[in-house]
Amino acid sequence: MSVEIAAAGKRNVLDAMWRGALCRCPNCGKGKLFRSYLKVNDTCAECGEELSHHRADDLPPYIAIMIVGHVLVGLMLHMEMSWHVNPTVYLFTLVPLAVILPLLMLPSIKGAVVGMQWANLMHGFDRGYRDPATPDDI
Numbered sequence: 074m075s076v077e078i079a080a081a082g083k084r085n086v087l088d089a090m091w092r093g094a095l096c097r098c099p100n101c102g103k104g105k106l107f108r109s110y111l112k113v114n115d116t117c118a119e120c121g122e123e124l125s126h127h128r129a130d131d132l133p134p135y136i137a138i139m140i141v142g143h144v145l146v147g148l149m150l151h152m153e154m155s156w157h158v159n160p161t162v163y164l165f166t167l168v169p170l171a172v173i174l175p176l177l178m179l180p181s182i183k184g185a186v187v188g189m190q191w192a193n194l195m196h197g198f199d200r201g202y203r204d205p206a207t208p209d210d211i
């Protein structure tokens with residue numbers, strides 16, 4: 074169904090972001106989006122959709138840091154107000170969480186960003202898009 078929708082020119086943003094968050098192709102939902110930790114495949118192995126046009130850049134780490142920061146600050150305030158824990162407890166709990174949680178979240182967040190860009194025909198995902206840096210006679 075999604076391939077038919079994409080062929081008609083309308084792409085569902087939430088479906089594409091959900092498939093991307095599952096690290097799957099935003100078009101078919103079957104092919105793998107990443108070939109390594111955060112490297113997006115150039116094309117989908119299942120449907121052949123071109124995926125190299127994404128420009129996620131710094132948005133996924135920004136979103137991950139924003140989410141983790143809010144969770145950890147809330148957790149730290151709760152711990153301090155409820156139990157008055159020793160500061161070394163923060164060192165051995167919250168600091169590792171501040172490193173591990175963004176790393177765990179990044180692939181799903183990047184996949185959702187790529188799905189959003191794909192669904193909104195951003196950058197080169199629009200089939201009629203022509204890169205202004207590329208000469209016409211190539």
Ligand SMILES: [Zn+2]
Nearest residue numbers: 098101117120
């Ligand atoms: Zn696909």
